[in-house]
Amino acid sequence: MTRLRARRPRASRVVLSIVGIVVALIWLFPVYWMVNSSLLSNVVLTSTTPTFFPVGASFDNFASVIAGGTFLPALGMSVTIALVVVVVCLLFAFLAAVAISRFRFRGRTSFVLAILFVQMLPAEGLFIAQYKLMASVNLLNTVVGVSILYIGAVVPFTIWMLRGFVAGVPAELEEAAMVDGLSRTQAFLRITFPLLAPGLVASGVYAFLQAWNEFTIALVVLPGQGSQTLPLWLRGFIQSSASKAIDWGQVMAASTLVAIPVIVFFLFVQGRMTSGLVGGAVKG
Template sequence: MSAVTTSTDAAPVRHRAPGTASGRPARTFRPGKVGAGVLAVAVALLWVFPVYWMINTSLLPRTQVQSRTPTFFSADAGIFNYARVLDGDSFLNALRMSVVVTLSTVLFVLVFAFLAALAISRFRFRGRKSFIIAMLFIQMLPAEGLFIAQYRMLSSANLLNSAVGLTVLYTAAVVPFTVWMLRGFVAGVPAELEEAAMVDGLSRTGAFIRITFPLLAPGLVAAGVYAFLQAWNEFTVALVALPSNQAQTLPLWLRGFLNSSVSQGVNWGEVMAASTLIAVPVIIFFLIVQGRMTGGLVSGAVKG
């Protein structure tokens, strides 16, 4: 007589969902998600189109630019407008002035704003609240109301038409907002991380450099991007500080380049070529820093 036994160790039978081969639930069509994707693509195209149109116009001959029929692609496209813009040393001189002023402004703004943000976030001292309120009032002052005082200050110090004078004005204008920006990043890093590192044997300076500073790298990059854009694209303060045609930043040079062709009609192809050349350093700068915008968020927070 044979006994029929059942094993309790047998693997349970998995029932697959109908219509699927792997047992995973079938993906359902979500019109809302698709609609959001289409909307995002449409917004991206609207954002990219002005950039495309600027570059496209810079490559077109003057007859096609002035035509009533828009030209999206042309077989006659070329770099002749760029050759006209780069003819002579005016563009290179303006580029050199803009690069020196912008990089100097970014450097000084990051140093001063970082130290100020660290002080008001980590330490309690007399006059701290007054300092914070003073920065708020500085932000409320219109830039146009300071032009006369700025001009007289630079004139008395013999800093008109110089990169040093313009850098001083840009740094003073950008630092207050940058302090507020970096203050949020510094306040977001717990002071307990430094205290834990000091318990492990690091000095206060060593704990700050090895633990806190890497966590603040994204904030420094964001502040540097803001300072770079403010200094690179600024026009009105540069117009006051650089009254001579021999010392110009790129926005001032572009205005002069535009005015030089008014008598013969504005050649928008050349203007767009000049605008494209001005935008190239900004694109290069963003390509350099984009990978560091999120880097360092957790670097140094874990003891290795």
């Protein structure tokens, strides 16, 4: 009887593991198909027989995309915007999260409600105002202009996200450090700040993804051909291919090039990001 009870949990774990593997393979297949197609010629891709393995693979599609001369400027634009948004968002959101979690001040509740209200505003309803604002201060087609709009869109949720982490660290830890002779600032930087590292990483990942993948705001405030982010560049690349026979190998290679920086970024921060998201879910 005891053996049967022991076997049932093991069997259920095996079944759940198999289901998890199947789901992971289904989720990964589109990514694999994109990379596989980017290594094949357009003749192979347009044949009636699908090619599931990159037999006779080459990097010609990647070379053709990069040789077009528009990918690298778009990559530089996206990287610059994403870095500016991440740094500024984390700075402002961190200070705001500390303020609303550690201090009681007049207007605190109104500030928190304003954060939630901003998240409810539809982005599409602000496009005309955003375009006119950026045009009036000559910030169309600039990193500064689009970064300001991205920061305004990302900061509210980042504040709310970091608030959960700051509130989850007991203030008594800082008070104990202050009893030992540290100032309030020293206690916060030495005791509390290291415990917030997972939250900062998780919030930084969120800000990075929002800035990297955003399309509609960039479409409005970056109308110039020489100041495109990668999503805009990819759309233009597909449109230019559609004017002739679409070279799906080059389209897949372009899509892979857009996805590679995100994958590399995730490989560096995945450990901290996972612990940060779980911690925020528990503490929030």
